[in-house]
Every structure is written in structure tokens, then in C-alpha cells.
Amino acid sequence: MEKTLDYTSEPPRDRLQLIVRKDKPFNAEPHLPDLVEHPITPLNRFFCRNHGPLPLLDDNHTISIGGVGLATKVLYTVKQLKDMFHEKTIEMVMQGNRRDGLHKVKHTKGVIWGPGAIGNAVYSGCLLKDVLDHANVNFASEDITRLHLAFESVEECEEERCYGSSIPLTKALDEFGDVLLAYKMNGEPLTQDHGAPIRVVVPGIPSSLLPPVTVVMTTSNLTLVLAFKTEESNSYFQRKDYKILPGEVETEQEAADYWCKVPSIAEYNVQSYVCDPSDGLVDRSCRRIVARGYAVSGGGRGIQRVEVSGDDGKTWTVASFVHRPAKAPSSINVWGWCLWEAEVNVKRNTRIVSRALDSAGNIQQENPIWNFRGVMNNSWRTIDRERAEDANL
Amino acid sequence: MEKTLDYTSEPPRDRLQLIVRKDKPFNAEPHLPDLVEHPITPLNRFFCRNHGPLPLLDDNHTISIGGVGLATKVLYTVKQLKDMFHEKTIEMVMQGNRRDGLHKVKHTKGVIWGPGAIGNAVYSGCLLKDVLDHANVNFASEDITRLHLAFESVEECEEERCYGSSIPLTKALDEFGDVLLAYKMNGEPLTQDHGAPIRVVVPGIPSSLLPPVTVVMTTSNLTLVLAFKTEESNSYFQRKDYKILPGEVETEQEAADYWCKVPSIAEYNVQSYVCDPSDGLVDRSCRRIVARGYAVSGGGRGIQRVEVSGDDGKTWTVASFVHRPAKAPSSINVWGWCLWEAEVNVKRNTRIVSRALDSAGNIQQENPIWNFRGVMNNSWRTIDRERAEDANL
Known part of the structure; x- marks a missing residue:
């Protein structure tokens, strides 16, 4: 049975600019020749990837950090993050691309994205590394290279209680890794369709691990949870979604044996x-x-x-x-x-x-x-x- | 005219274990079935890559660090490096592999390496990062992501005054990058054929940038120079060797136009x-x-x-x-x-x-x-x- 989700707070959208792949949740990508007209993809031509309805939130929403290395949770509001930390700006690509090419070969599971599910944007925000430093996380004797940083948003989505994913902690701590808690896109405050009021952006890593929109969305006061864990996020998305299964696996039943054996995709390919x-x-x-x-x-x-x-x-x-x-x-x-x-x-x-x-x-x-x-x-x-x-x- | 180089100090070698691709300088690789018998490649089956003759050196030899961020050069003997810094051990591959496959398509320039020019070893040494920290390098307002760390050995080689190469500075400074000044291989002191008394090892980056042996070799007292530079090493190897030129470039003359336009290989491929x-x-x-x-x-x-x-x-x-x-x-x-x-x-x-x-x-x-x-x-x-x-x- 499908969940009943409330889509009454969705933003208005310029549907002429986009090919809608799914309406609820809203998933859409631009027309190809439009995409390569702009080095920095304009917002109305930027693909939308959602797992559930989009709530309306403001800068009072809170991010919680906890897990291995922290005795108690540390909380920051979006306003605090904007005020307390240096703003960094990076140009980066998100993509969730080209399932259609494989779907032509044989049936695949998921939204049939074309080659337009990609965009190049300029994001601004605070470096996640700076926030973790400020939170005084102490990993002591832990082997950092074996830890994961898990994200969890508390909004509802189709597949799970909420959207969740994780990245290797070393990526978050990498001085040159540029992982941001971003609050601007192309110089403007994030829009509802692209993660307002704040979102995690992880350059160089597939966006399906961190879909553009839903990571930071919630209807409660707690927008985003970050937790240090000894294993990857338990979420459906991290565990049963973004994995390259062997070619002989053709059904959900056959896949069941492979989810725990196959690693999550670590980075984009060429x-x-x-x-x-x-x-x-x-x-x-x-x-x-x-x-x-x-x-x-x-x-x-x-x-x-x-x-x-x-x-x-x-x-x-x-x-x-x-x-x-x-x-x-x-x-x-x-x-x-x-x-x-x-x-x-x-x-x-x-x-x-x-x-x-x-x-x-x-x-x-x-x-x-x-x-x-x-x-x-x-x-x-x-x-x-x-x-x-x-x-x- | 070829240089006259002195090969009188070469070590004895177990030639039955290796296919010799070139005798002087000594370049050889193991037989394929032998190679996959051992998870950690034994030294007598580890490929040898040299650009010149191998001198005999001991732990009194000196490494010099200088360039951007350092007013005066900082010197360490091998003995000091062994005594002063924590010893780190990593398992890693070096390769310089499979030119033969392309040479069958059309003539290529260089030693015709087969698929045995690869080995997996356990190296121990000090983290280059720790040494740079100790040397108190101060990059101040420099953009670190645009700096390079150049290596230079003062031994003679065929193509150049000495062997030289460089890596992006961020790789050397990466807390998880594991760049070593190694003095042990498979638990034993480095042999003459594999870089004694100390060598740079850069995991994940093609070995031709840093060939297994010659980097740290010299007949003088100065074994290895490290310099922070605003551009890559000027050496022949960095500038005119390890680059993937477009297919239409077929001669040295045609290549001349491309060396400065094509980037050096940054990492191994799959x-x-x-x-x-x-x-x-x-x-x-x-x-x-x-x-x-x-x-x-x-x-x-x-x-x-x-x-x-x-x-x-x-x-x-x-x-x-x-x-x-x-x-x-x-x-x-x-x-x-x-x-x-x-x-x-x-x-x-x-x-x-x-x-x-x-x-x-x-x-x-x-x-x-x-x-x-x-x-x-x-x-x-x-x-x-x-x-x-x-x-x-």
C-alpha cells in the first residue's frame, strides 16, 4: 500500500522548462539543448530530485550533530551557521543521470532519468569541516578511516520514514573536500525545490546518495541530523539503492542476497x-x-x-x-x-x-x-x- | 649521442625470476603466473624500473626541503628521519604497466613493459606530511591547491641530468594520503634495486611519476630534494613523459606542440x-x-x-x-x-x-x-x- 503524503506546500514550477519524470514527488529534468546553453545552470533549468513532499521552513530550523566522538548532541540553527562560520563558495555538479540508457537494455527500478538529470551550480555555505571542528568532536582512538558520517532528514518520503545517506568521514574532514552545509545556490538563497533553508552538498559524489532537495527538509523543528557511525547509514537509499549489482541480478528477490555484499558508489565515474x-x-x-x-x-x-x-x-x-x-x-x-x-x-x-x-x-x-x-x-x-x-x- | 654512465655498482640480481626489458639501466618484470602467486610481491619478483645506474648509499645521506613557504632549506639525514618520526606501514601497488598492448597497435616510445610491471608491497617509513609539519613550512597566503611538491634526485639518468617529478601539494598534505618517505619494503630495509636507503612512495599515483628506484639515489651527499613550487616539476619525466596525448599525435615533432597543453596523469585508472x-x-x-x-x-x-x-x-x-x-x-x-x-x-x-x-x-x-x-x-x-x-x- 502506498503512503499518503501531503503535497499541499509544493512550490510553483516553470514546467515549460522541464520534462516531468514523476509528479509526486516532483522529479524533472531540462531539455538537453537548453542544458548546455549555460555554464552555470539556471535554477529553472536545474533538475529536481525529490523523495517526498517539500515543507516550508525558515532559518530557525535546527541541525543536530551526534554519535561516536560526542557525549551529547550539539545543535545549530541555520541562522547560527550563517552567522558563525566563514562562507565558502564552490562550483560543482550534481547528477542522477542516464538510467534511461540502461532501461533500454532491460527493465530497471526507479525514475527513468535521461541525460538531463545533471546541473552545474555555484553553492555557498559553511564548510561542514569547520562546523565539526567547532562542535569539538573527539574521535580519540577510533580509526577515522573506518567511520561514516550519516545524514538524516526527518521529512517523510515514499521509500522510508525519512531520507538518509552517509559519506566516509574522511571526505567530510578532508581539508580540500569542500563538503558544505549550503544555504545559497547561484548567489541566491536556496529555493524550496533545491533544499531551502540549508542542505548538505558533497562534491564529487553521486547525488542520489544526497539528493538535491530532501536531505534537509522536515516538518518538525529538527531539520537535519548528522551522526558519526561505525558503519554506513542504515537507510534504504544507502543500503538498497545506489549500488551497482552484478548483471545476473534481475529481480528484487535475487537482489536481496547482494545488498549487504556490494559497496555503495563512492564517487561519480567519468x-x-x-x-x-x-x-x-x-x-x-x-x-x-x-x-x-x-x-x-x-x-x-x-x-x-x-x-x-x-x-x-x-x-x-x-x-x-x-x-x-x-x-x-x-x-x-x-x-x-x-x-x-x-x-x-x-x-x-x-x-x-x-x-x-x-x-x-x-x-x-x-x-x-x-x-x-x-x-x-x-x-x-x-x-x-x-x-x-x-x-x- | 648517448651519455656514458657508470654501472659498476649495480647489485646482483635473480635473473631467472625476471624478464629483462632493458639491461642498462636495469628494467625488468616477473613472469605472469609467478606474479599472482603472492598477495605481497616478493622482492625477487618485483619489477625493477630504473633511469640510470644505482649508487651505494647509507643512512648519512641527506634530504633537503625548500621552495615556496620556506626561507631557508631544511635538511634531514635518513638516520634522523628514522629516529625522529613515527613509522607508518601501508600496503600499496606500484605499476608502470602494459605499454606492450598499445605498442601492438602502433609504435610507442619507451621501454615496452608488459602486464607484469606491477607489484604489491608493504612499505614502512615516515609520513611526508609529518616531516613537512616538522620543517615548519608556512604557505601563508598561497593557494595550497595550486602548489606542487617537486622531487629531485641528483643521480644521473639517461634522459635528464637527474630524475625528477612532482605531485600536487594537497596529496602530500592529505591526512589520509599516506605519502611516505619509505625505508622498508616488505618488512626489510630497502634494497638497492628498490630505492635504498630511502625513497618517496605515493600511493594511488602512477609509478612512472616516481619510478621505484631512482628517486632517492645519488652519488653525492644530497639524496633527495623536495621543493614547493607554483608549477609542476620541470623535469623531462613530468613534462614530456607521463601524458596521454591525443591519438593523432604520432611523432616527437607533433608531440612538441602538446606537452604544455596536456596535463600529467594524476592517478592510476581502473x-x-x-x-x-x-x-x-x-x-x-x-x-x-x-x-x-x-x-x-x-x-x-x-x-x-x-x-x-x-x-x-x-x-x-x-x-x-x-x-x-x-x-x-x-x-x-x-x-x-x-x-x-x-x-x-x-x-x-x-x-x-x-x-x-x-x-x-x-x-x-x-x-x-x-x-x-x-x-x-x-x-x-x-x-x-x-x-x-x-x-x-
Whole structure:
């Protein structure tokens, strides 16, 4: 039986800008050519990822920190966090992307996200590390590298009592990790659809671990709980959602044996996509076009090169970067995306594909490798099979 | 004209255990089935990577630290480093691997390393971070994320006055980065072939940036120079060696335009290899075999799964881990390799391949993508073309 959830406080939305994948909770992504028009994705074209209804909250809401290393809980209101800590600003990508490519191979479970479920924003807030330092957490004899920092929001969602997830504590404590308690997006206070009044943002790590909106939402006074634990969050999302199961696991029943054996995804993989032309091909006669798209990798790895092919991967052209994120050309702690363009020779109804190479030499794979949850698809872009002439997908 | 270098102090070597790729300087790698017999690679089966002759040195040799953030140079003898700092031990992989796979596609420049140029060792030494803290380096208003830590050894080598390279300073300062000034390997003092009396080891970063042996070698009193710089090391190795050039660059002349535009490799990519059977196929009639190999990724990313195919990639079997490195199943700051085995159905002269998936969801590519320097090849293993029946390589 589905839960009855109260959606009466949802914000107004510019639905013309978005393709709605699910209405309640609201999940939507922008049209592809719109996405690559802006180096910093405007809010009305930024994908929305929700697990439940959005309450209306203000700066009196409270964050609680507790667990291993703290005898009693430490509380901060959003107002205190804004007043007490230095404001840091970072450019970073969130994504929850491209399940559709695997769903075409075989049924997957979840919202069928396309390649538009990605956005590059400028977030401002306090460094979570500064807040943890101020809270005087004392790990004493604990092996920090084995601890996790779990997040819990108390709002209701479909799958669970509330949304929850965790990250390795070392990521939160990393001086260069840039994990924020963010209260601004693109220079403006967070909107209801993007986590108002405050949210955790973890650069370089898949957004489904920390979906854009619901982490900090609640109808109670307690907006967000942070706890130091000796194991990952127990939440449905951390334990049974963002995992790459082996290809032979095809049903919920088969998956049951694997959830505890397969680790949660730790970082994004290397990714790029041809967004313009949005179908990944031209269906009229023309010899040469300019293709456009995005590229990004995880864990702070920069993109060193994007190559584009107008003939389904037979020959490749090195793309030019139209936008490089803050920090590039440094190749570490890079959280934002690249936008690129390339002039390529094309044939009618033949796949136009891109492949990105990150600073660790990882490259996108040619063919999608299916998994039950349909996650972390970074194969070359697909096109509609019936429209393909030369293309193998 | 080649330099005349003095090779009279070379150590004795167990040449039966190694395939010698070049004699002077000594470059060699073990036989594949031997390699996967031991979770921790014994010294006589550990690949040797040298750029010049090996001098004989003792604990009176000195390390110098200088550059941005230090008004005067700070010196430590090896003996002081051993006495003054806490000894840390880590399990980690070094590799300089698999140029041969790209060289088969088209000529590459450099020693033609096979897939045995990899080893998993236990190193002990002091944390470079502790030494830098003790030296009282003060970066004041510098943006640390843009600084590099350059290494320089004063020994002679073929390509340059001395071996040099650099890493991002953030890696050296990372509390969980485990960069060591190591003086032990597998519990014993370093041997001459592996960096005696002390060497820099940087887990998760390609060893060609810091070849196993020559970094700390010198015939003078000054064994190793560390300098904080606003740009990467100027050395040949950092600037014109470990870079993935675009495929269209085929000559030294064409490469000249690219060296300053292409970043140095920042971390290893995801890697695995079928070592047993060593040819990657069976040439007699048998239905089912146990295949064995290694798997590792870079930047501290753990391996979450290895799959093996006995039919050239048509069907896959999940391998069992025979060895998992210290820190696994934690998926971050994992520096060691996995050894795996899998029972698979095989056909005569058909390629047996493996593909590894790391904690960031990166996976090995099917086909090698050639580059001029022949670096970072992580495609599925290749076999001799003339012996292949079903295989495409």
C-alpha cells in the first residue's frame, strides 16, 4: 500500500522548462539543448530530485550533530551557521543521470532519468569541516578511516520514514573536500525545490546518495541530523539503492542476497554526453555540424580531453572547451563540469558520440553494462534504434 | 649521442625470476603466473624500473626541503628521519604497466613493459606530511591547491641530468594520503634495486611519476630534494613523459606542440589482467578452467568487482577475491591490489578476459586507445593475433 503524503506546500514550477519524470514527488529534468546553453545552470533549468513532499521552513530550523566522538548532541540553527562560520563558495555538479540508457537494455527500478538529470551550480555555505571542528568532536582512538558520517532528514518520503545517506568521514574532514552545509545556490538563497533553508552538498559524489532537495527538509523543528557511525547509514537509499549489482541480478528477490555484499558508489565515474543535436544524430542531409555537450568526472578528477565522433566511433575529433570549471587546469579537486563543442563530419541518421578522458586516465565505455538499479551509466550516448542507419545503438 | 654512465655498482640480481626489458639501466618484470602467486610481491619478483645506474648509499645521506613557504632549506639525514618520526606501514601497488598492448597497435616510445610491471608491497617509513609539519613550512597566503611538491634526485639518468617529478601539494598534505618517505619494503630495509636507503612512495599515483628506484639515489651527499613550487616539476619525466596525448599525435615533432597543453596523469585508472593462463587462452581441448589475475584502481578507489569471460566477452562470471588489500572492504584510501580467481567455460584459442569495476563505477574499456607515450593502457587483455580463433584481439 502506498503512503499518503501531503503535497499541499509544493512550490510553483516553470514546467515549460522541464520534462516531468514523476509528479509526486516532483522529479524533472531540462531539455538537453537548453542544458548546455549555460555554464552555470539556471535554477529553472536545474533538475529536481525529490523523495517526498517539500515543507516550508525558515532559518530557525535546527541541525543536530551526534554519535561516536560526542557525549551529547550539539545543535545549530541555520541562522547560527550563517552567522558563525566563514562562507565558502564552490562550483560543482550534481547528477542522477542516464538510467534511461540502461532501461533500454532491460527493465530497471526507479525514475527513468535521461541525460538531463545533471546541473552545474555555484553553492555557498559553511564548510561542514569547520562546523565539526567547532562542535569539538573527539574521535580519540577510533580509526577515522573506518567511520561514516550519516545524514538524516526527518521529512517523510515514499521509500522510508525519512531520507538518509552517509559519506566516509574522511571526505567530510578532508581539508580540500569542500563538503558544505549550503544555504545559497547561484548567489541566491536556496529555493524550496533545491533544499531551502540549508542542505548538505558533497562534491564529487553521486547525488542520489544526497539528493538535491530532501536531505534537509522536515516538518518538525529538527531539520537535519548528522551522526558519526561505525558503519554506513542504515537507510534504504544507502543500503538498497545506489549500488551497482552484478548483471545476473534481475529481480528484487535475487537482489536481496547482494545488498549487504556490494559497496555503495563512492564517487561519480567519468561522463560526457552529446546534448546538441539532442537526438544524437541529424536526420537531414548535411555534411558538417557543430556538436555540443557536457563532460565531468567524480572525486575531484578534472576532464583532460573530450573527443567527438560523427560516424559512430570510427573517427574522432578533439573538442574545444567552451567552459572549464573553477580550478581547471588544475586536475584535482575539480567539482564543476566542462562544456565543449566540436565541428564534425556527419552522415544522415548515424550516431554522434562523445567520450571523455579524466585526469586519472579513465575513459567512457562504448556499450552500456546493465545493472538492476540502473545506476552509473557512462557509456557512449545512445540513439533511437529505429532511426539508426550505421549506428550499432 | 648517448651519455656514458657508470654501472659498476649495480647489485646482483635473480635473473631467472625476471624478464629483462632493458639491461642498462636495469628494467625488468616477473613472469605472469609467478606474479599472482603472492598477495605481497616478493622482492625477487618485483619489477625493477630504473633511469640510470644505482649508487651505494647509507643512512648519512641527506634530504633537503625548500621552495615556496620556506626561507631557508631544511635538511634531514635518513638516520634522523628514522629516529625522529613515527613509522607508518601501508600496503600499496606500484605499476608502470602494459605499454606492450598499445605498442601492438602502433609504435610507442619507451621501454615496452608488459602486464607484469606491477607489484604489491608493504612499505614502512615516515609520513611526508609529518616531516613537512616538522620543517615548519608556512604557505601563508598561497593557494595550497595550486602548489606542487617537486622531487629531485641528483643521480644521473639517461634522459635528464637527474630524475625528477612532482605531485600536487594537497596529496602530500592529505591526512589520509599516506605519502611516505619509505625505508622498508616488505618488512626489510630497502634494497638497492628498490630505492635504498630511502625513497618517496605515493600511493594511488602512477609509478612512472616516481619510478621505484631512482628517486632517492645519488652519488653525492644530497639524496633527495623536495621543493614547493607554483608549477609542476620541470623535469623531462613530468613534462614530456607521463601524458596521454591525443591519438593523432604520432611523432616527437607533433608531440612538441602538446606537452604544455596536456596535463600529467594524476592517478592510476581502473585495471585488471588475466595472468594465468599467461597467454590469455588455452591451446588444448578443455571445457573449464580456473583463471587468475590481479585488479587495482587509482586514487585510493577500491575494486568492487572483477568479472571474467572465457568466450572473449560474450558472457561474464563474477570472480572471487583470493586477496583483498588492507582497508578493503572500505572503498576509499585503498592502495593495495586484489588477487582474484574465477572458474570459467573456455574454448580452444579463444580469449579469456577480465574487467574490473572500481568504487567510483569506472570500468575497463574493451579496446586499447593508442597514445604516443603508450601510457595508461587499461583495455581488456590482448592475446597473440595469430593464435586467436574467436577473439577479436
